[in-house]
Amino acid sequence: xxxxxxxxxxxxxxxxxxxxxxxxxxxxxxxxxxxxxxxxxxxxxxxxxxxxxxxxxxxxxxxxxxxxxxxxxxxxxxxxxxxxxxxxxxxxxxxxxxxxxxxxxxxxxxxxxxxxxxxxxxxxxxxxxxxxxxxxxxxxxxxxxxxxxxxxxxxxxxxxxxxxxxxxxxxxxxxxxxxxxxxxxxxxxxxxxxxxxxxxxxxxxxxxxxxxxxxxxxxxxxxxx
Amino acid sequence: xxxxxxxxxxxxxxxxxxxxxxxxxxxxxxxxxxxxxxxxxxxxxxxxxxxxxxxxxxxxxxxxxxxxxxxxxxxxxxxxxxxxxxxxxxxxxxxxxxxxxxxxxxxxxxxxxxxxxxxxxxxxxxxxxxxxxxxxxxxxxxxxxxxxxxxxxxxxxxxxxxxxxxxxxxxxxxxxxxxxxxxxxxxxxxxxxxxxxxxxxxxxxxxxxxxxxxxxxxxxxxxxxxxxxxxxxxxxxxxxxxxxxxxxxxxxxxxxxxxxxxxxxxxxxxxxxxxxxxxxxxxxxxxxxxxxxxxxxxxxxxxxxxxxxxxxxxxxxxxxxxxxxxxxxxxxxxxxxxxxxxxxxxxxxxxxxxxxxxxxxxxxxxxxxxxxxxxxxxxxxxxxxxxxxxxxxxxxxxxxxxxxxxxxxxxxxxxxxxxxxxxxxx
Numbered sequence: 001x002x003x004x005x006x007x008x009x010x011x012x013x014x015x016x017x018x019x020x021x022x023x024x025x026x027x028x029x030x031x032x033x034x035x036x037x038x039x040x041x042x043x044x045x046x047x048x049x050x051x052x053x054x055x056x057x058x059x060x061x062x063x064x065x066x067x068x069x070x071x072x073x074x075x076x077x078x079x080x081x082x083x084x085x086x087x088x089x090x091x092x093x094x095x096x097x098x099x100x101x102x103x104x105x106x107x108x109x110x111x112x113x114x115x116x117x118x119x120x121x122x123x124x125x126x127x128x129x130x131x132x133x134x135x136x137x138x139x140x141x142x143x144x145x146x147x148x149x150x151x152x153x154x155x156x157x158x159x160x161x162x163x164x165x166x167x168x169x170x171x172x173x174x175x176x177x178x179x180x181x182x183x184x185x186x187x188x189x190x191x192x193x194x195x196x197x198x199x200x201x202x203x204x205x206x207x208x209x210x211x212x213x214x215x216x217x218x219x220x221x222x223x224x225x
Numbered sequence: 226x227x228x229x230x231x232x233x234x235x236x237x238x239x240x241x242x243x244x245x246x247x248x249x250x251x252x253x254x255x256x257x258x259x260x261x262x263x264x265x266x267x268x269x270x271x272x273x274x275x276x277x278x279x280x281x282x283x284x285x286x287x288x289x290x291x292x293x294x295x296x297x298x299x300x301x302x303x304x305x306x307x308x309x310x311x312x313x314x315x316x317x318x319x320x321x322x323x324x325x326x327x328x329x330x331x332x333x334x335x336x337x338x339x340x341x342x343x344x345x346x347x348x349x350x351x352x353x354x355x356x357x358x359x360x361x362x363x364x365x366x367x368x369x370x371x372x373x374x375x376x377x378x379x380x381x382x383x384x385x386x387x388x389x390x391x392x393x394x395x396x397x398x399x400x401x402x403x404x405x406x407x408x409x410x411x412x413x414x415x416x417x418x419x420x421x422x423x424x425x426x427x428x429x430x431x432x433x434x435x436x437x438x439x440x441x442x443x444x445x446x447x448x449x450x451x452x453x454x455x456x457x458x459x460x461x462x463x464x465x466x467x468x469x470x471x472x473x474x475x476x477x478x479x480x481x482x483x484x485x486x487x488x489x490x491x492x493x494x495x496x497x498x499x500x501x502x503x504x505x506x507x508x509x510x511x512x513x514x515x516x517x518x519x520x521x522x523x524x525x526x527x528x529x530x531x532x533x534x535x536x537x538x539x540x541x542x543x544x545x546x547x548x549x550x551x552x553x554x555x556x557x558x559x560x561x562x563x564x565x566x567x568x569x570x571x572x573x574x575x576x577x578x579x580x581x582x583x584x585x586x587x588x589x590x591x592x593x594x595x596x597x598x599x600x601x602x603x604x605x606x607x608x609x610x611x612x613x614x615x616x617x618x619x620x621x622x623x624x625x626x627x628x629x630x631x632x633x634x635x636x637x638x639x640x641x642x643x644x645x646x647x648x649x650x651x
């Protein structure tokens with residue numbers, strides 16, 4: 001008898017689902033006709049998406065062509081060649097700059113090791129992953145495409161589906177864990193300013209969450225001080 | 226015996242009668258195709274609702290044309306015939322399962338006003354001819370349904386066999402074993418209905434279920450008159466007969482790729498798909514006719530006519546189509562031995578015993594037994610049934626114990642590596 005009621009419980013579950021909210025969103029990749037819904041699901045702040053090459057506030061490029069990102073890349077998808085700066089009209093502060101910078105997005109696994117390796121925070125990842133191409137050559141992003149524009153925001157290439165607000169946070173993961181994910185550096189600013197944003201504030205991270213929880217619960221302890 | 230009870234053929238048979246019959250055939254044909262299209266859409270939409278998804282919503286309003294788009298796509302895909310297949314049988318099999326699916330619906334009454342009491346219940350007038358809203362009403366009625374559902378097994382069986390490939394063959398062997406086993410339970414519950422209605426003709430079955438029953442408001446439907454058990458058995462056995470979840474072992478993806486239609490592609494696959502969903506509609510319609518009074522129902526609206534029957538018929542049919550989707554969304558697939566256990570050890574004994582009870586009550590009523598005698602019969606029969614069930618369970622248990630002991634013995638023997646043998650893993 002219990003078996004039978006268990007069966008009925010199962011039927012009740014599926015019937016209740018009829019009236020629940022749908023979890024799927026209607027995404028049309030920016031190709032929606034007028035009146036059609038075209039939503040993206042909200043993304044987490046530190047999503048690893050398409051890379052950007054950052055600039056300093058004076059417009060100078062951060063990349064120094066050191067090839068550390070190319071060396072650390074497990075998918076071998078980054079190709080960098082440095083060149084000496086023209087002393088009269090330098091591209092980046094210092095001696096050298098990234099002359100060739102290419103990322104092959106057919107290979108990239110978005111692991112963010114290049115972001116960790118970069119000594120000047122030149123390369124970070126935006127929150128965009130809605131980009132597709134129809135041939136292999138388009139999959140290779142060059143320096144011209146990766147560099148942020150004059151307003152410090154990523155370039156919106158024709159085959160990419162940018163939405164409102166998605167170009168704001170291009171360095172979430174770096175700011176949360178740098179350097180090397182060591183918690184002792186949490187909240188310590190270890191990065192240079194960015195074009196259009198200045199020096200970005202650090203993320204508060206886990207200790208902030210513990211502090212909040214402590215305040216809410218009215219007890220102390222928990223988390224590493 | 227008359228050739229047919231349809232009033233169309235009573236007086237004369239000429240060209241205009243042929244036209245009326247052809248009209249009905251074409252109507253039912255078109256109706257079935259459209260209904261299958263909507264049924265597949267309905268299934269996908271409801272099942273996605275039950276899984277918190279949106280489901281198909283691009284082709285047409287609410288995605289209602291999704292089946293049409295699928296059909297067009299399948300039509301233009303490449304048609305493959307495997308090299309090892311038996312070409313003629315391979316090509317014939319889809320039609321063997323499709324044609325019975327079409328034919329069964331011919332005996333289903335789908336409308337007509339059954340609230341009249343002047344002997345013309347369910348009769349409509351088409352082109353000046355009195356006729357029934359049903360393509361044919363053969364005196365053998367429900368037996369035709371059994372015959373056609375048995376014929377449909379050939380389509381599945383031959384499709385698997387002719388593919389010349391192992392998974393389709395396994396799928397079709399399963400299918401035929403399953404359909405043959407469940408047909409027994411199906412037939413026994415139909416026998417209960419036939420016993421109560423006293424007729425095989427579908428139209429007369431509906432007639433027998435019209436009118437007010439107990440208390441004036443509970444309908445005198447067979448689901449109540451036969452005591453609910455045959456209805457449950459028929460629903461379960463019918464679902465199994467359709468190879469519908471949770472009885473879809475025939476096309477268990479995890480085990481058999483696609484089952485009997487693994488090697489089928491393009492329009493031939495579409496025909497199997499069409500047949501499957503058409504059988505669902507037909508099975509729903511048969512259940513409605515057998516147990517729920519078919520198109521008969523109270524007249525709720527002031528302007529009355531044949532369409533009241535159509536309204537009731539489709540309302541009842543929708544309940545079952547929804548129930549099939551509900552089953553699909555809720556129950557996991559049975560294992561093969563569970564399937565056979567349910568069919569042979571539960572459904573067949575249950576429907577057989579219930580049939581005997583009904584037969585006993587019927588006999589008693591015919592001979593004018595008093596209520597005390599009927600009660601005594603019921604109690605006596607209950608005791609006999611309990612005894613039989615007990616004996617059956619004892620037999621099953623001792624068989625199981627013997628089987629386990631044998632297995633244990635085999636393992637013990639195999640554990641020691643024999644000469645040239647491989648040790649049995651413990």
